[in-house]
Amino acid sequence: MAAAADLVVPTLAIRSSVAVELWSSAGSKQPFEHKPHLPREETKSSRSICFSSDGRYFAFSNGQEVKVLQASQDSAASWPVKCVLPRPKAFYLQFSPRGSYLCTWEHYAITKDRPEGSPNLLVYEVATGAEVFAIVQKNQTDWQPSWSADESIFALVVGGEALFYDLGEGTDKGFATTSRKIGGSRGGMLSLGPGNCPPFLAFYTPGAKGAPSMCKLYKYPALGQNQTVACKSFFQADRVEMLWNKRGSGLLLLTSTEVDKSGASYYGNQAVHFMATKGDTCSVPLSKEGPVHCVKWSPKATEFVVVYGFMPSKAALYNLKCDVVFDFGEGPRNCAYFNPFGNLIVLAGFGNLPGAVEVWDVSKRERLANLKCADTTVFEWHPNGEWFVTATTAPRLRISNGFKVYHYSGALLHETMWPQGQELLGIEWQQFADKTFSEPKITKAKHEGIKSSQPEASKKAYTPPHLRLLKEGKNPEKYLPQPSVPGLAPAAAAAGGANGNGNKRNNNNNKNKPRSARKDVIVVNGGDADCAAAEVADSAAPAAPTAVSVAGDEPRQQATPRQKHQQDNAADQHQNPQGEGQGQANGQNISEKDRKIRSVAKKLSDIKKLKVRRSQGETLELNQLNKIKMEARYLDELKALKLSA
Numbered sequence: 001m002a003a004a005a006d007l008v009v010p011t012l013a014i015r016s017s018v019a020v021e022l023w024s025s026a027g028s029k030q031p032f033e034h035k036p037h038l039p040r041e042e043t044k045s046s047r048s049i050c051f052s053s054d055g056r057y058f059a060f061s062n063g064q065e066v067k068v069l070q071a072s073q074d075s076a077a078s079w080p081v082k083c084v085l086p087r088p089k090a091f092y093l094q095f096s097p098r099g100s101y102l103c104t105w106e107h108y109a110i111t112k113d114r115p116e117g118s119p120n121l122l123v124y125e126v127a128t129g130a131e132v133f134a135i136v137q138k139n140q141t142d143w144q145p146s147w148s149a150d151e152s153i154f155a156l157v158v159g160g161e162a163l164f165y166d167l168g169e170g171t172d173k174g175f176a177t178t179s180r181k182i183g184g185s186r187g188g189m190l191s192l193g194p195g196n197c198p199p200f201l202a203f204y205t206p207g208a209k210g211a212p213s214m215c216k217l218y219k220y221p222a223l224g225q226n227q228t229v230a231c232k233s234f235f236q237a238d239r240v241e242m243l244w245n246k247r248g249s250g251l252l253l254l255t256s257t258e259v260d261k262s263g264a265s266y267y268g269n270q271a272v273h274f275m276a277t278k279g280d281t282c283s284v285p286l287s288k289e290g291p292v293h294c295v296k297w298s299p300k301a302t303e304f305v306v307v308y309g310f311m312p313s314k315a316a317l318y319n320l321k322c323d324v325v326f327d328f329g330e331g332p333r334n335c336a337y338f339n340p341f342g343n344l345i346v347l348a349g350f351g352n353l354p355g356a357v358e359v360w361d362v363s364k365r366e367r368l369a370n371l372k373c374a375d376t377t378v379f380e381w382h383p384n385g386e387w388f389v390t391a392t393t394a395p396r397l398r399i400s401n402g403f404k405v406y407h408y409s410g411a412l413l414h415e416t417m418w419p420q421g422q423e424l425l426g427i428e429w430q431q432f433a434d435k436t437f438s439e440p441k442i443t444k445a446k447h448e449g450i451k452s453s454q455p456e457a458s459k460k461a462y463t464p465p466h467l468r469l470l471k472e473g474k475n476p477e478k479y480l481p482q483p484s485v486p487g488l489a490p491a492a493a494a495a496g497g498a499n500g501n502g503n504k505r506n507n508n509n510n511k512n513k514p515r516s517a518r519k520d521v522i523v524v525n526g527g528d529a530d531c532a533a534a535e536v537a538d539s540a541a542p543a544a545p546t547a548v549s550v551a552g553d554e555p556r557q558q559a560t561p562r563q564k565h566q567q568d569n570a571a572d573q574h575q576n577p578q579g580e581g582q583g584q585a586n587g588q589n590i591s592e593k594d595r596k597i598r599s600v601a602k603k604l605s606d607i608k609k610l611k612v613r614r615s616q617g618e619t620l621e622l623n624q625l626n627k628i629k630m631e632a633r634y635l636d637e638l639k640a641l642k643l644s645a
Contacts (some may be wrong), residue, residue: 008384011038012300012403013058013387015049015426018042018419020060022079022430025414032414033403037078039069047091047617049426053097054433057082057126059102061090066104068126071430072078083129087122091619095126096147097194102126103145107614108138121156123144123175133175133537135167140614141625146192148199153192153220155201160188162203162221172557177413182223188242191275192220200229200277202251204240213237215253217275232281233272239626245301250320251275252304254295270304274322275416289313293334298362301344307347307566315347317362326365332356339385341439344368344408346388350376355388359408361442368444369410375400383432385440386414394423403427408442430580434458436498593641600638 005568012023012032021040021134025032034040045063058069058079066087069079089106101123119134121143135158137143145156152168154175164180183190187206192199198220207213212233220227237255244251253273270292272284286292288309297304303325307315315328315336325462332349333356339345347358355374359468360367373379378391382405391403401424402417416543418424610624620628 001062010384010387011430012425013049013051013057013426013428013430014403015046015060017044017123017394017423017425020046020049020062022058023168032416039079046425046618048093048142049428050095050102051095051428051431052231052577053431054093054099056097056445057099057102058430059095061087061093064088066090066093066102068102068129081605082126083124085129091617092143094144097149098151098152100126100151105137105143107140108136119229123501140620141622141629144187144199145635146190148192148197148220149194149501150197152197153199155190155192157183157188158188160184160186162188162190174574180221180223182218191242191244191251193244193246193251195244196277200248202242202244202275204242204253206237207235211290213255215240215242215273215275217251217277219277229277230275230281232275233273233531234273234283237271241295243295243297245297245304246299247301249277249301250297251277252295252297258626270308272308275321276320282322283317286314287316294336296336296338298338298342299340300346305336305338305345307333328360331358333358335379337379337381338362339381339408339439341385341389343439343442344385346379346381347380348373350375359410364442368408368442371406371410373404378403378427379428380427382429384437389427389429391427392425393425393427398423404452407447407449409445409447411447412452413447413449415450415452415454417453430481450630461635521643550588593644597638597641600634600641603627603634604631604638607634 019042021034022038023032023034043062047061051058054167056071066085068082070082073127087104092105094103103556104122106120107167121135121137125132154165161184164184166179185205189204189516192201201218204215210236214233216231217229238258239256241254255271257269286308289433290307290310294307305317312330313333314330316324317326319325332353333347335348337346345360345362349356357371360371373390374394375392376398377393389405392400405414486537578645
């Protein structure tokens, strides 16, 4: 099998601001590049690229249509066009498990000619290009229909109701008529498990009016109320993510709430639950408080990893009894990725974390490599289980776009940076059928690599300007800007700051400064290091008083609207123990009701901006889409606040 795998040419699909193309390499020591026999189509309007699970087909949108290409048995041959689908606005693409069908989704729209809207979820038969199914699916999250592994069952949720279509041999209904239905309450979610035919399936129903949320397992086609295989109920779940293991025998539920009512977490509450097709259920124990960043099954289907807790987060490996079998310790991580064989795992910190990557040997519980992959927005293992690709893509990041291919030992095998004026939008490995590659033997040997062309980030700690001056033996007060007081000459302001009253006034008005200019606020894991450093630098400069009297015994001048706004903002900020008295003083100016109204209005404003970005065709992240879903709730909350006495 290994000899056959050596003949497989790895292929990368690349979507950029100017083209869709396939790249390949002649071997681990050869660069990836676009070769003349591989397809390339110039387009500035591609929204999606997608390989079938066995790698036979590659589909992409170009703003005019969707093309499906078929891989040739000869690695040196081109990819001929299999079919062309008339979907110019296709936003998402998804193949069925065996590649027989392609699903397309586009934004739901109402026109004058069709006020009821047109179907925006369509299914096409790849062999003929014929449309076989169409329906309205307004949800952008969880839009994907579910399939059984043998494609004999097609199911999707519309309006909280799960609809099932039998496509197997001996059935005459097909896509024309539903064979079964379950659910019906708003917010219902469905997931068909892989592996088994007929499959097990999970159906989630959100709680309402004090009742708990519920997830039930069934064995298709037995979908009666008294035919559940397992049942798990839980409170505090606005949303649930359902994750099956590869065999379809175990299910993990990641439940989330939008808001933590205790106020302990910005991220809301998360919990992890386990359900087995044998009927067992339990809650996964987590030993550290904080959000659940990531949950992933091992491809071996007998263990899973959870990354959780406030930074530095914890990562732990669990068995099917939900016992911890290995603790990876703490670190700046929020992601986990098993290779296709489950013998390697990468723990990483992406997004607002600095990009630290750890490669672990799962069976030996041993760390093999540490590397830095800053600004990574895409991570994916190659099907051979030895390589992985990291990429920096737009629109998440519009600078330093490019991708790198690594060996699991940490060696850099390939690097391509995108030219200025162009953007890398997406990248995806070609998939292969199971057993195409044999499980790699893991060693500690260092693989030969290349040197990156990108400059390494400076490891020198940031030193604020006033500390630099102190090191040079200079007085910072001579070089830093002095506060200015309205109505006073600069010299008078300086004199006022030099006496005891002036110092007292400056200290008192520290509470009126914006968050970024106050000494008692330290940014931890809240953004780029440069931004945090800038806040420290700002805090070093003396604060400008916002409302002071010239004479010590005269009353204070009334604050201007801008100063009042600064005071309100300061009152909303978190106060440390040294600033408790200041927070209480400011809090008297703002009622709890007004503070809640301002908070809800801010959320609605953010949602409005997100909807504008989505209408312009930008792909939003999952948490942003979930935020949009909360709009109706926030509108009701705002209305109730304004009507309350």
